Amino acid sequence: MEMxxxxxxxxxxxxxxxxxxxxxxxxxxxxxxxWLPSYGPExxxxxxxxxxxxxxxxxxxxxxxxxDALLAxxxxxxxxxxxxxxxxxxxxVDKTMANVCPTRADIRFCGVPATQLAEENGLKGLANVILVxxxxxxxxxxxxxxxNAAIDKSVPPRKQELVASNKKALAIGFDFVPADDCLAxxx
Amino acid sequence: MSEKVxxxxxxxxxxxxxxxxxxxxxxxPITPQTELAAYMAKRLPxxxxxxxxxxxxxxxxxxxxxxxxxxxxxxxxxxxxxxxxKQEGISYMIGADLPALIVNVQRGGPGLGGIQPSQAxxxxxxxxxxxxxxxxxxxxxxxxxxxxxxxxxxxxxxDAYRTPVMILADxxxxxxxxxxxxxEPLNSADLPAKPWALxxxxxxxxxxxxxxxxxxxxxxxxxxxxxxxxxxxxxxxEQRAEKYLTEDAEYVIVxxxxxxxxxxxxxxxxxxxxxxxxLIRPISLWPYPVAALQETVANAKAYLVSEFSMGQxxxxxxxxLAGSRPVNFFSHxxxxxxxxxxxxxxxxxxxxxxSIDLVPYQSRxx
Numbered sequence: 164m165e166m167x168x169x170x171x172x173x174x175x176x177x178x179x180x181x182x183x184x185x186x187x188x189x190x191x192x193x194x195x196x197x198w199l200p201s202y203g204p205e206x207x208x209x210x211x212x213x214x215x216x217x218x219x220x221x222x223x224x225x226x227x228x229x230x231d232a233l234l235a236x237x238x239x240x241x242x243x244x245x246x247x248x249x250x251x252x253x254x255x256v257d258k259t260m261a262n263v264c265p266t267r268a269d270i271r272f273c274g275v276p277a278t279q280l281a282e283e284n285g286l287k288g289l290a291n292v293i294l295v296x297x298x299x300x301x302x303x304x305x306x307x308x309x310x311n312a313a314i315d316k317s318v319p320p321r322k323q324e325l326v327a328s329n330k331k332a333l334a335i336g337f338d339f340v341p342a343d344d345c346l347a348x349x350x
Numbered sequence: 351m352s353e354k355v356x357x358x359x360x361x362x363x364x365x366x367x368x369x370x371x372x373x374x375x376x377x378x379p380i381t382p383q384t385e386l387a388a389y390m391a392k393r394l395p396x397x398x399x400x401x402x403x404x405x406x407x408x409x410x411x412x413x414x415x416x417x418x419x420x421x422x423x424x425x426x427x428x429x430x431x432x433x434x435x436k437q438e439g440i441s442y443m444i445g446a447d448l449p450a451l452i453v454n455v456q457r458g459g460p461g462l463g464g465i466q467p468s469q470a471x472x473x474x475x476x477x478x479x480x481x482x483x484x485x486x487x488x489x490x491x492x493x494x495x496x497x498x499x500x501x502x503x504x505x506x507x508x509d510a511y512r513t514p515v516m517i518l519a520d521x522x523x524x525x526x527x528x529x530x531x532x533x534e535p536l537n538s539a540d541l542p543a544k545p546w547a548l549x550x551x552x553x554x555x556x557x558x559x560x561x562x563x564x565x566x567x568x569x570x571x572x573x574x575x576x577x578x579x580x581x582x583x584x585x586x587x588e589q590r591a592e593k594y595l596t597e598d599a600e601y602v603i604v605x606x607x608x609x610x611x612x613x614x615x616x617x618x619x620x621x622x623x624x625x626x627x628x629l630i631r632p633i634s635l636w637p638y639p640v641a642a643l644q645e646t647v648a649n650a651k652a653y654l655v656s657e658f659s660m661g662q663x664x665x666x667x668x669x670x671l672a673g674s675r676p677v678n679f680f681s682h683x684x685x686x687x688x689x690x691x692x693x694x695x696x697x698x699x700x701x702x703x704x705s706i707d708l709v710p711y712q713s714r715x716x
Contacts, residue, residue, distance in 0.1 A: 183356075190354060197527065197528050198527040198528075199526040199527075200525060202521070220618075221614065222528070222611065223615030223616075224687060224690060225526045228689055
């Protein structure tokens with residue numbers, strides 16, 4: 164299975180780390196993968212994005228231009244990338260930060276109030292990992308066991324106390340039951 | 351074998367260079383190369399090495415000159431505008447027959463250009479890396495693994511032929527993370543002896559001289575002719591290229607570095623449509639892998655060159671094929687990255703008998 168993921172949001176929301184978690188899961192699954200951050204002027208304007216490719220074949224271009232999945236953590240990121248998503252692709256949005264509804268009918272959309280969920284559960288700053296949990300649930304790009312192992316690997320040694328909270332955030336996103344607050348507007 | 355780790359290309363190259371025995375780094379920060387220098391700043395002091403951020407690229411390359419003259423396994427890294435500043439020092443090192451590793455993580459130019467990936471320094475690296483009659487060996491990685499593997503290779507080739515060696519990467523390869531197996535550390539006792547180095551000897555031997563100034567014309571010609579014998583040996587023994595699906599290929603893409611990855615995807619897409627496409631990926635850009643190209647001519651109907659530039663390596667493809675087959679061209683430049691689909695369209699048009707010389711400005715002007 165080939166899976167090209169675009170993650171986008173403001174600097175500081177943990178976009179690059181969320182991408183890294185997915186990349187580490189690919190590494191642990193023994194797959195081909197690439198992780199490419201934006202490092203251009205858009206980074207200096209306060210937004211960050213990150214391309215992650217998972218594949219069973221060697222990765223060609225590491226730059227994701229037609230994502231199978233978009234993980235957007237703010238409105239500018241949703242607006243910028245929504246039309247690039249492939250038909251039947253997955254779009255996951257942090258509803259707390261971007262109260263948007265799908266502008267296309269041919270995608271699988273899920274709005275998660277990730278920032279709010281993080282704060283309610285004492286997981287401030289881990290909205291990114293909650294969204295990775297939802298992405299895992301919706302696409303099955305890996306397993307929850309592998310993602311937990313990826314957290315073990317990618318949390319730096321001096322921040323080991325964050326391992327448990329990252330795993331909790333992942334589980335919250337994985338178990339999130341979407342409430343279709345967009346149905347009224349899209350119907 | 352050590353385990354696979356996730357690293358950026360810039361960091362993998364830095365770690366591999368340390369493992370290859372490099373203990374001296376002189377540089378100056380510039381995007382998209384900076385992680386390489388930052389990694390060295392963190393790691394080299396712990397290895398008993400020296401990291402020095404010089405006051406400028408010009409100073410850094412002359413520090414490399416000095417350390418190389420003293421026999422150190424030494425390197426510098428920069429990105430396009432910074433390499434331009436280092437050119438004088440590189441020419442002096444060519445003239446003084448000094449091995450050193452120079453890494454160029456290319457960004458767009460000319461001038462300050464941009465900071466997105468580019469291959470627009472091909473001519474500079476292979477044709478005019480400094481003034482004068484000279485070359486350096488130029489290697490082009492296409493994966494993070496190759497960024498790591500080429501560090502030791504570059505030092506080995508540099509020592510064997512007494513020449514500076516360049517690893518010509520780009521912003522994509524520098525910034526991306528991929529799984530990489532880092533090479534085992536070399537034992538410093540296994541590094542080759544450098545009897546020519548200026549090491550201090552208390553008059554125990556003849557003086558060594560490291561110099562690039564020859565005021566007597568005959569002496570200068572003699573020194574260049576001697577160096578050219580080494581260049582000839584390099585051209586005979588050190589051509590490197592990877593071939594992908596070329597055995598029966600009618601349409602052969604020639605691409606190096608990050609573009610070769612995209613071209614490989616395009617070949618797979620074309621094959622799925624019944625177009626017999628293949629890829630030659632030059633790994634050594636100087637010496638250019640002429641032999642690998644010529645081996646594919648028998649089945650090939652046409653060649654397609656793609657670069658992140660307005661067309662520089664395409665010159666070497668035309669020289670290697672010497673008019674025997676049509677050479678077509680498709681590129682983006684300035685930091686725009688071509689997609690596999692764009693190359694697929696180009697291959698379809700070739701298969702339909704068209705010829706292509708496509709750069710973005712043509713469609714914009716049309």
